[in-house]
Amino acid sequence: MGELTDKAKGIGNEIAGNAKQATSGDNTQQAAEGRAQERKGEAQQFKGKVKGALGDSV
Template sequence: MGEFTDKAKGLGNEIAGNAKQMSGDPETRAEGAAQERKGEAQNLKGKVKGAFGDKV
């Protein structure tokens, strides 16, 4: 995947994770927190690819 694809997927996961964390169900909130962290990692991966090229 390219830089922008990773960043877009990361942002989507962060948004979905934040929405799940608004739930009243503790299991869904935990799932949302994990999804948000996944999104943050994807976004970071995209930033690294932007800095070093898509070969990372």
């Protein structure tokens, strides 16, 4: 995947994770899944930034 693809997927995962957390109410499992998905999105965005700095061969 390219730099922009990684960043876009990361943003999507962050949004979905935030939505899960916001709608979880008292459901701690859903809130935890939302936090995990948000972190995954942050990692994907970081990966995209690294690819942008070093080239898509990473």
